Amino acid sequence: MTGVAVGRTERMRLELTGRQDSDQEELDELTLRLRERLLELGVDDVEPIRSGEVPEGAKPVDAIAVGALAVTLAPIALRSVLDLVRTWIENRPVRTVGVTLGEDSLELEAVSSADQRRIIDAFLAAHGPEAEPADGRGE
Numbered sequence: 001m002t003g004v005a006v007g008r009t010e011r012m013r014l015e016l017t018g019r020q021d022s023d024q025e026e027l028d029e030l031t032l033r034l035r036e037r038l039l040e041l042g043v044d045d046v047e048p049i050r051s052g053e054v055p056e057g058a059k060p061v062d063a064i065a066v067g068a069l070a071v072t073l074a075p076i077a078l079r080s081v082l083d084l085v086r087t088w089i090e091n092r093p094v095r096t097v098g099v100t101l102g103e104d105s106l107e108l109e110a111v112s113s114a115d116q117r118r119i120i121d122a123f124l125a126a127h128g129p130e131a132e133p134a135d136g137r138g139e
Contacts, residue, residue, distance in 0.1 A: 009044055009072050010127075014085065015098040016067035022093050027067045030092055035069055037088060041080050043073040078127060082120045086113070101127060 016034070018027045031048070038046045049068035073081060078101070085097050090110050097108045106123045108116060 008075060010075055010078070010101060012071040012073065012078075012081065013049065013098075013100040014069045014071060015100075016094050017096045017098070018067070019093050019095045024066050026093065030094060031067050031069060034085070034088060037084060038069070038071055038081065041077065041084060043071055043077055043081065045072040046070070075127065078124055079120075082108075082124070086116045086120065099123070 014034070016027060016031055018030070035046045035048075047070050049070050071081060082099065085099070086108055089097055089108060095109065099106050099108060101123075104123065104126055106119055108119070
């Protein structure tokens with residue numbers, strides 16, 4: 001690979017928001033399923049985000065922020081991750097997935113694919129040449 005900063009990674013935050021009739025247990029299960037799918041993409045890591053300090057005597061799982069994941073990935077994987085999230089929410093009881101990368105953020109919803117692609121392309125354009133355009137898939 002030429003022109004790509006070897007070893008450089010980004011840390012992206014994904015935050016799922018369930019529909020009005022979703023409960024925390026369902027949102028937690030959906031978050032775990034999304035985590036599994038993201039790991040299949042070969043990103044460096046996907047871990048639940050802790051909501052704060054773990055109080056004395058509490059189980060570490062008590063401090064997990066429901067619906068929040070931290071994804072560590074190479075910049076070249078941004079397109080794949082965003083495409084996966086975009087298609088993943090279409091058939092799930094998830095209203096939105098908030099994506100934060102650095103100081104930029106966007107909210108993906110189950111809207112038309114063309115609209116989502118335009119939003120994703122604009123977001124990726126702000127994150128350098130390693131984030132390839134939808135029509136220029138390559139190595």
